[in-house]
Amino acid sequence: MAGLGERHDRNGEGKSLLVGSARASLSLMLLAGTSHAALADDLLAPITEKATDLLGFLHSFDLHNAVYFGLFMGLVAFSTTTSLLLMREQKRVARIERSLRNEIAALRGADDLAALLMGSERQLLVSWHGRDGEPRFQGDPSIIGENAPAQRALAFGTWLSPADAAAVESALEQLKLRGQAFRLTARCTGTRYIDVEGRTIGGRAILRLRDVTGDRAELLKVQGQLATARSDLRSMTMLLDDVAYPLWIRDTDDRLLWANQAYLRSVEARDLDDAIGRSLELLGAPTREEARRKRQSGATYSGRVTAVVAGHRAVLDVIERPTAGGSAGIAVDVSELEAVRTDLQRQMDAHVRTLDQLPTAVAIFDGAQNLIFSNSAYQRLWGLDAAFLASRPSDSEVLDRLRAARKLPEQADFRAWKNDFLQGYRSVEQQETWWHLPDRRTLRVVVNPNPQGGVTYLFDDVSERFELASQVHSLTRVQSETLDTLKEGVAVFGSDGRLKLHNRAFADMWSLAAEMTAANPHIDTVIKACRPLAPRDEPWIDIRGAVAGLADMRMGLSCRIERHDGSALDCTAQPLPDGATLLSFTDVTASVNVERALTERNDALQRASRLRDEFVHHVSYELRSPLTNIIGFTQLLGDETVGALNPRQRDYADHIMRSSAALLAILNDILDLASIDTGSLELSPEIVDIRSTIEAAMRGLEDRLAESSLNLVIDTPDDIGTFVADGKRVRQILFNLLSNAVGFSSPGQTIRVSARKRGGEVIFEVKDQGRGIPPEVKARVFERFESHTLGTRHRGVGLGLSIVRSFVELHGGRIDISSAPGMGTTVTCIFPNERHETPSDGRSAHSALTPIAAE
Numbered sequence: 001m002a003g004l005g006e007r008h009d010r011n012g013e014g015k016s017l018l019v020g021s022a023r024a025s026l027s028l029m030l031l032a033g034t035s036h037a038a039l040a041d042d043l044l045a046p047i048t049e050k051a052t053d054l055l056g057f058l059h060s061f062d063l064h065n066a067v068y069f070g071l072f073m074g075l076v077a078f079s080t081t082t083s084l085l086l087m088r089e090q091k092r093v094a095r096i097e098r099s100l101r102n103e104i105a106a107l108r109g110a111d112d113l114a115a116l117l118m119g120s121e122r123q124l125l126v127s128w129h130g131r132d133g134e135p136r137f138q139g140d141p142s143i144i145g146e147n148a149p150a151q152r153a154l155a156f157g158t159w160l161s162p163a164d165a166a167a168v169e170s171a172l173e174q175l176k177l178r179g180q181a182f183r184l185t186a187r188c189t190g191t192r193y194i195d196v197e198g199r200t201i202g203g204r205a206i207l208r209l210r211d212v213t214g215d216r217a218e219l220l221k222v223q224g225q226l227a228t229a230r231s232d233l234r235s236m237t238m239l240l241d242d243v244a245y246p247l248w249i250r251d252t253d254d255r256l257l258w259a260n261q262a263y264l265r266s267v268e269a270r271d272l273d274d275a276i277g278r279s280l281e282l283l284g285a286p287t288r289e290e291a292r293r294k295r296q297s298g299a300t301y302s303g304r305v306t307a308v309v310a311g312h313r314a315v316l317d318v319i320e321r322p323t324a325g326g327s328a329g330i331a332v333d334v335s336e337l338e339a340v341r342t343d344l345q346r347q348m349d350a351h352v353r354t355l356d357q358l359p360t361a362v363a364i365f366d367g368a369q370n371l372i373f374s375n376s377a378y379q380r381l382w383g384l385d386a387a388f389l390a391s392r393p394s395d396s397e398v399l400d401r402l403r404a405a406r407k408l409p410e411q412a413d414f415r416a417w418k419n420d421f422l423q424g425y426r427s428v429e430q431q432e433t434w435w436h437l438p439d440r441r442t443l444r445v446v447v448n449p450n451p452q453g454g455v456t457y458l459f460d461d462v463s464e465r466f467e468l469a470s471q472v473h474s475l476t477r478v479q480s481e482t483l484d485t486l487k488e489g490v491a492v493f494g495s496d497g498r499l500k501l502h503n504r505a506f507a508d509m510w511s512l513a514a515e516m517t518a519a520n521p522h523i524d525t526v527i528k529a530c531r532p533l534a535p536r537d538e539p540w541i542d543i544r545g546a547v548a549g550l551a552d553m554r555m556g557l558s559c560r561i562e563r564h565d566g567s568a569l570d571c572t573a574q575p576l577p578d579g580a581t582l583l584s585f586t587d588v589t590a591s592v593n594v595e596r597a598l599t600e601r602n603d604a605l606q607r608a609s610r611l612r613d614e615f616v617h618h619v620s621y622e623l624r625s626p627l628t629n630i631i632g633f634t635q636l637l638g639d640e641t642v643g644a645l646n647p648r649q650r651d652y653a654d655h656i657m658r659s660s661a662a663l664l665a666i667l668n669d670i671l672d673l674a675s676i677d678t679g680s681l682e683l684s685p686e687i688v689d690i691r692s693t694i695e696a697a698m699r700g701l702e703d704r705l706a707e708s709s710l711n712l713v714i715d716t717p718d719d720i721g722t723f724v725a726d727g728k729r730v731r732q733i734l735f736n737l738l739s740n741a742v743g744f745s746s747p748g749q750t751i752r753v754s755a756r757k758r759g760g761e762v763i764f765e766v767k768d769q770g771r772g773i774p775p776e777v778k779a780r781v782f783e784r785f786e787s788h789t790l791g792t793r794h795r796g797v798g799l800g801l802s803i804v805r806s807f808v809e810l811h812g813g814r815i816d817i818s819s820a821p822g823m824g825t826t827v828t829c830i831f832p833n834e835r836h837e838t839p840s841d842g843r844s845a846h847s848a849l850t851p852i853a854a855e
Contacts, residue, residue: 123210124153129203131176143194143211153209160194161187168196175205185212185220193220245333246282246309251326254292256281266309266331282307282331283318291329295322301329309333360460367453369395369425381459382407395422409435421447424455442466488586489569495579497523497548509569509585523547534563539571546573547581560588568592627667631660676806683726683810690720690755690762693727697734698753701742709747712738715754723762723833729807730831736804737766737827744770744825761813762833767826773819781817804829 124139137150144152144159152158156165164186171182181199188194193212198205212220240247246263250256256276266282269275281288284307291301301320306313315338320329352373355362361378365371370392379389382402393401399418402408411417424431424447435443446458483490489506493499498520507517510530521529527540534540539559546557557573567589574582636642638653645653672681694714698705705712734753741751749769756763773781782805808815808829819825 123208124150126153126207126209128176128205131205139209143209144188156186159188161189171196172198172207175200175207179205187224191221246331247329248282249323249326249328254288254326257326263331268310282309287318291318291320291327295320295327298322304334307331360458363398363457363459364450365395365425365454365457367425369422369454371395371398372454378459381461406438408437410438424449425453488584490585491526491583492576493523493547493581493583499523499526500580506585509587533565534561534569536562543571543573543583546575547583561585627660627664631657631664634660672803672806676810681810683729685724686727687722688725688727688730689722691716693730694734694753694755694764697731697738700735701738704739704742705751708742708745710742710745711748711750713750713752715752717756720755720757723757723831725811725831726807729810733804733807733829734764734766736801737829740801740827741766741768741770741825744768746770757833760833762831764829764831765826767824769824772821772823773817773825774821778817778819782815801827 122140122143124137124141124143127136127138128134129136135151135154137153141148141150141153148159156168160168164184167184168186171180171184174180175182175198179200181197183195183197186194186196195208195210195212197208197210200206240260243260244262246260246266248256248259248263256272259272259275263282264271264275267275267280269278269280274280283291283305287303287305287307290303294301300322301318304315304317307316308314309316314333314335316331317334318329318331320327352375355373355375356377358375359377361381362373362375363371363378364373371389371394372392374389378384379386383405384398384401388401396418399408399421403414427447427449430449431447433445433447435445437443441461441463444458444460444462446460448456448458450456483501483503484505486503487505489509490501490503491499491506492501499517499522500520502517506512507514510526510533512526512529516525516529523544527544531540539561542557542559546555556575557571559571561569561571563569567587570586570588572582572584572586574584576582634653634656637645638650638657691714694716698712698714701712704710738751738753745751745768751769752765752767754765754767756765782801804827805815808831811831813829813831815830816828817825818828
């Protein structure tokens with residue numbers, strides 16, 4: 001049992017050794033796969049020791065254990081061989097590993113360097129493996145836009161300028177097709193620039209987008225700005241060449257550097273070189289010197305000067321501003337503007353004068369509510385001081401002053417009223433209001449906003465207008481009532497031919513119904529209603545033409561309408577200023593009847609007058625012949641040529657002679673008046689000596705003057721001279737006046753005959769000291785057959801003064817009588833003083849006075 005146990009122990013120990021050896025072999029195999037040879041050697045040492053112990057153990061081991069030992073040794077040999085092979089392979093692998101590790105380290109360094117280089121600036125790499133390969137993006141996609149996806153990089157049109165996007169797309173296409181490398185700088189839609197580079201590497205197409213920064217970016221920006229500035233400069237130069245005003249640029253020495261075409265045309269130069277070569281200047285030397293002084297002080301020259309532009313004198317507004325390299329200037333031709341301004345000023349002055357003549361008060365305030373103009377009517381209306389108005393007061397100040405003078409409408413809250421009134425400055429429409437002032441005046445106030453700001457006030461005093469309107473209203477009522485009380489029919493038709501106004505007499509006269517007249521009927525309707533009473537067409541046609549005819553052909557009309565009932569109406573049509581027509585109908589039946597009677601009586605009177613004239617002429621001529629015989633035989637008897645007469649017979653003969661002479665004078669007067677009435681009496685003009693004519697008329701009355709113990713005084717200047725008249729008729733005038741004065745004078749009184757020349761007239765005056773003529777008799781003394789004795793012995797048929805007036809008027813003169821009871825009578829005859837010499841037209845003095853006689 002002990003042997004079995006020992007053996008069993010030994011077997012267990014052998015198994016343990018075998019297991020340990022197997023584990024050692026396995027460990028060795030595992031370690032052989034490692035790269036650490038030293039570690040393998042360290043591990044093999046315990047194994048070898050274990051193997052030595054195992055060999056010692058085998059010596060004492062039995063056959064049963066030999067199997068285990070053989071198996072063990074096979075394992076050991078296999079493990080050793082395998083370990084050696086592994087160690088050899090391990091060395092080779094170690095060499096390869098070291099090479100790969102070195103390569104990995106180099107690649108990691110290159111990768112770090114590449115990452116460092118790529119991270120040093122913003123850029124994005126896009127690569128393609130083959131033409132149609134999918135793009136691969138590496139780098140910072142924000143280069144194409146904030147928070148933009150990398151795929152957007154290939155949509156060049158969304159983030160590059162159109163021209164650059166087209167160029168990049170074309171270059172990229174050539175890179176993919178032919179491997180043609182490119183490099184260009186593109187501008188983003190903003191202000192950034194991008195370096196775009198394309199090339200092929202290892203069969204791949206690489207596109208690199210890199211942000212341009214630093215000095216190069218600034219340089220590109222400046223280059224872009226320079227290009228833009230050059231383009232703008234070219235555009236501006238072309239634009240300035242088309243400007244109609246002369247423009248120029250000078251250097252610091254005042255030499256011309258550039259000028260536009262308008263400048264060259266103004267100085268009549270072919271081009272800029274010609275203007276510089278010939279030193280052609282638009283402005284005069286004093287103007288350029290003044291501009292140089294201004295420029296040297298850093299100020300801008302501005303002034304209005306005269307210059308010769310293209311051979312014509314013109315007025316220019318010149319502005320020349322200093323620049324860094326000299327100066328730049330412009331000249332604006334304001335000749336036409338100056339003429340327009342002058343004309344405008346004249347028109348404004350004329351408007352001011354016109355406004356000053358207006359009765360409407362006008363005041364203009366600017367946008368700052370200050371007074372800039374007021375006419376004379378405004379000053380008179382409010383009684384404001386001229387100095388106050390000239391100080392340009394504000395609208396509020398004017399209102400305050402007017403309120404203080406109690407010239408504005410009374411208001412409970414003046415401040416609110418004023419604020420509301422001043423709202424006109426913020427209005428765009430015209431406003432109209434009415435002011436009732438404390439002094440009982442009424443003003444129409446118009447507030448008219450001005451387009452440039454401010455307002456214009458119009459104050460129209462309509463007090464008189466209101467009063468006139470009231471009066472017109474009253475007069476209209478009075479007129480209406482007056483028309484209704486008239487017996488004449490009155491109707492007013494408007495310009496449209498319709499009845500507008502009529503009185504009761506018109507409706508009653510033509511039996512027109514009230515309903516018809518109230519409907520304002522047309523003239524045709526009215527005529528149709530009136531025609532049954534007066535069927536004749538002629539007057540109605542004329543009346544219709546006067547009412548409804550053309551406005552420029554309407555004229556006044558008067559006609560008579562005969563009606564069926566025997567009555568007669570006078571119709572009068574009168575155009576009114578407003579285009580209406582007034583018709584009036586007057587019942588003239590009674591006057592027509594009277595007219596007919598008067599016409600018949602007038603015809604009878606005319607026949608009687610003709611018979612009278614014929615009788616007078618006939619009787620006068622028939623009486624004159626026997627009267628002449630009587631006078632002749634009486635003279636024969638008085639001369640006692642046929643025998644001596646006794647005293648009684650001589651008295652009878654004298655009495656017959658005087659009576660016959662008086663009768664002959666009456667007949668002559670009657671014949672003269674008849675001749676004047678028929679216009680057959682003609683004057684015989686001649687040169688009449690004034691004093692001699694008076695004396696001749698006086699000699700015919702010497703017996704009566706002596707018989708009546710009257711004194712006759714002739715009062716004429718020594719140089720009274722002559723005048724042209726009918727001497728016979730002048731003597732007859734003076735004889736009748738003297739005869740009349742003798743007849744109305746008392747014994748011992750004086751009769752004065754005077755003659756004067758005054759201006760172009762000859763004045764005869766016969767003055768007596770008789771009883772005078774009462775006013776009621778004086779009014780009829782020149783009428784025929786008016787004889788008044790006035791208590792004297794004077795007798796007559798009343799033809800003397802009538803003949804005197806007829807003869808004086810036949811000469812173209814006039815007669816006047818001045819008398820009063822107890823003051824005597826003065827008769828004045830005034831003749832025109834005709835020239836003695838032959839008239840300039842060659843007519844004689846006789847022919848010169850003939851027209852007077854013809855009158």
